[in-house]
Amino acid sequence: MTYSLRKITLTTLMRGRADASITRSPDSETEELDEVYLHTVTIHGREFHKYSIDNQIAFEPVDDEEAERLDLQHRVFSRIFDGRLIFPPIRRLRRVLDCGYGAGSWAVDVATQYPDCKVIGLDISPHKNPDDMPENLWLQVDDLNRRFTFPSNHFDLVHSSLLATGINRARWPSYLADIKRILKPGGWVQLIEIYFNVQSDNGSITEEHALRRWSTQFMRSYEGTKDLRVGTRLNNLLLAEGLEEVDARMIPLPLSAWSNDPRMRDIGMLNRENINKLLPSLALYPLTQISRVPQQDFRELIAQARQEAETANLKAYFPLYVCIGRKPR
Numbered sequence: 001m002t003y004s005l006r007k008i009t010l011t012t013l014m015r016g017r018a019d020a021s022i023t024r025s026p027d028s029e030t031e032e033l034d035e036v037y038l039h040t041v042t043i044h045g046r047e048f049h050k051y052s053i054d055n056q057i058a059f060e061p062v063d064d065e066e067a068e069r070l071d072l073q074h075r076v077f078s079r080i081f082d083g084r085l086i087f088p089p090i091r092r093l094r095r096v097l098d099c100g101y102g103a104g105s106w107a108v109d110v111a112t113q114y115p116d117c118k119v120i121g122l123d124i125s126p127h128k129n130p131d132d133m134p135e136n137l138w139l140q141v142d143d144l145n146r147r148f149t150f151p152s153n154h155f156d157l158v159h160s161s162l163l164a165t166g167i168n169r170a171r172w173p174s175y176l177a178d179i180k181r182i183l184k185p186g187g188w189v190q191l192i193e194i195y196f197n198v199q200s201d202n203g204s205i206t207e208e209h210a211l212r213r214w215s216t217q218f219m220r221s222y223e224g225t226k227d228l229r230v231g232t233r234l235n236n237l238l239l240a241e242g243l244e245e246v247d248a249r250m251i252p253l254p255l256s257a258w259s260n261d262p263r264m265r266d267i268g269m270l271n272r273e274n275i276n277k278l279l280p281s282l283a284l285y286p287l288t289q290i291s292r293v294p295q296q297d298f299r300e301l302i303a304q305a306r307q308e309a310e311t312a313n314l315k316a317y318f319p320l321y322v323c324i325g326r327k328p329r
């Protein structure tokens with residue numbers, strides 16, 4: 001069952017059910033959102049999506065604090081990408097899908113910048129929705145780990161940003177095959193992933209550093225279910241699905257303002273606050289609930305990791321992978 005929401009009207013995209021009452025969102029049949037998708041649970045003071053936790057879909061908080069962080073992160077990305085929202089050379093944008101829209105910052109910006117384009121955002125949790133929605137933006141609720149119900153040859157662009165912790169490890173090939181199917185011939189996919197394995201080009205981060213321990217424990221917690229290294233192989237996955245003009249880049253995402261390069265220093269300065277919030281936010285559930293790290297140890301790890309992120313001579317960064325590919329005409 002896929003659910004769709006528009007402003008306060010919560011609806012769901014139908015998966016082959018002819019009998020339920022239907023409200024329409026563009027390009028899909030919808031019905032009222034099942035209450036099961038609205039429940040949250042509080043863990044160590046943060047709010048999580050109960051359905052996602054119960055079904056091992058996503059383990060990030062869904063509270064206002066996380067929505068604000070995602071919006072801030074979107075501003076960091078805007079700075080990195082010089083204000084560009086869309087990387088492939090698309091002449092006319094009519095229909096766009098944003099997979100895992102989060103706080104909706106990217107989807108809202110695209111809908112605002114392209115008022116003639118229909119933008120659909122899909123997420124498993126409707127809790128971080130933007131307050132102001134452009135008329136040409138529709139939001140839906142569904143699990144991207146399930147096969148898509150959108151029609152074939154439909155979208156000019158599918159955007160998927162930071163889904164490594166949400167797409168199941170074995171799902172990636174069929175996820176990208178689904179994206180290819182719903183793209184129009186000649187349509188583009190745009191993928192963005194952070195590789196959370198902290199790096200430093202001067203080799204100064206050792207196994208003892210809290211940032212390294214944060215990365216190792218974070219990635220280990222997800223090992224059974226998700227592929228947190230997927231960013232490094234997006235190009236191979238797209239090529240394997242038969243996409244063309246595949247182009248992949250790695251951009252260092254500095255954890256703070258350590259760079260001598262003015263542009264990178266600027267990005268690091270902006271990213272500092274995001275990282276300060278990201279370190280506890282992303283790791284809280286995986287470390288304390290999956291890997292059973294005691295809460296006091298978790299707090300100490302985060303406090304040290306935050307300090308190290310701001311230590312200029314460590315020159316710490318997360319690799320940010322950006323990959324595009326085109327469906328053959």
Ligand SMILES: C[S@@+](CC[C@H](N)C(=O)[O-])C[C@H]1O[C@@H](n2cnc3c(N)ncnc32)[C@H](O)[C@@H]1O
Pocket residue numbers: 057058060070073074099100101102103122123124125142143144145160161162163165166167
């Ligand atoms: C890290 S946030 C990224 C949000 C946004 N794409 C961005 O770049 O700011 C991941 C989002 O994807 C959603 N998500 C994760 N796994 C999902 C899945 N299997 N199906 C649908 N949404 C999912 C989460 O609920 C969350 O809102």
